[in-house]
Amino acid sequence: MTISDRHRRILDAVQQAGQVGVTRLAELTGTSEMTVRRDLEQLADQGMLERYRGGARSLTLRGEEPPFAVRSHEGQDAKRRIAEAVAGLITDGEAVVLDSGTT
8 A cells, every 4th residue: 555545545534534543544554553643744744634642633524625635635546637638638829727626
């Protein structure tokens, strides 16, 4: 499992449950608790979740849209395919307008 996959699994678990302990996250990811703690620190530094002693909790309320930092990592393969398709549609001198979305 890559770091990116592990982070996604952690974020999904925290988002679904609201809060999850380090021990449970280690079981879900098949890694050590120390690895999970380091992952939680990284994810907290990126504003993707809130770290607390022994686990992590979601920063969003149920039904609320996930933070931009979380959404930016979702569907990366699809976003890459969209970018490639758009790149094939434009020629030199043309412009593409980008908004504040994550795609």
